Amino acid sequence: MTEYAMVLDYSRCIGCQACVQACGECDTHRGRSMIHLETIRRRDSVQTAPQVCMHCENPVCARVCPADAIKKTPDGVVQSSLKPRCIGCSNCVMACPFGVPKYFAEIDQMMKCDLCYDRTSVGRKPMCATVCPSQAITFAPIDEVQRSRHGTPVNQFRFGREVVRTKVFVMVPEGSSALDVGLVPLERRHAAPPDDVAALLEDMH
Ligand code: SF4
Ligand code: SF4
DSSP, rough: OEEEEEEEEEEOOOOOOOOHHHHHHHGGTTOOOEEEESSSSSTTTTOOOEEEEOSSOOOOOHHOOTTTTOOOOOOBBBBBOOOTTTOOOHHHHHHTTTOOOOOTTTTTEEEEETTTTHHHHHTOHHHHHHHOTTOOEEEEEEEHHHHHHHEEEEEEEEEETTEEEEEEEEEESSEEEEEEOOSOOGGGSSSSSOOOHHHHHHOOO
C-alpha cells in the first residue's frame, strides 16, 4: 500500500486561513482550531506559515507529561491529551520545540493536532490538507511530492545539539537533509546576537 505523508511547504502559504477554519470545524476538537498560522519576520514580510503537530518519533511532549496523558499510536501519530488524565499543567506546551500544544483554560486541558486520526487512519486526508488552495499543506505519497516540486522534503530538525525526527515533512531548499532551527549557534551563545537574530527577538517583544 502506498504510504501517504503530511508535507508542509511554508513558502506556498498565502495566509488565507482556510486550514485554520477547516481544522476548527472538526468534531473531534469541538470547534477549536489546532493549527497555528504563524507570521514570519512581520517587519519585513507578509509571509505566513501553518504549523501542525510534527508527530515526533520520540515526542518530548509525551516525555514531560507527568500524567502520561499523551499517547502515540503504533503508526506514529501523537495523540491529543486524554481528558481523564490531563491535569492542565502545560508542561507539554512549554516543552514542544515546534510550539504546537495549546492549553484551554475553560476545559483545563491541553489539545493539539492529531493528524485528523479519525480520517487518516482510514485513508482520508486531514481536514487542512483537503482545503489548502496552494498546497502549502499536502497529504500525498512522498515520492510524488518529490517528483512534482522544487526543494527537498526533510523530517530531521536540529535544535542546538538535539536532533528531532518527525513523521511530518517540511520542504527545504534542494540538497538539504535536515533543518537547523537553532537561532543562536553554540559558538556565538556568549557573543552579541547577530543582526537578524536581534531583529527577530525585537519582533517578539
Ligand atoms: S511537534 Fe510538539 S506536540 Fe507534536 S509530537 Fe512533537 S513535541 Fe509533541
Ligand atoms: S497539560 Fe496535560 S497533557 Fe500537557 S503535560 Fe500537563 S498533564 Fe500532560
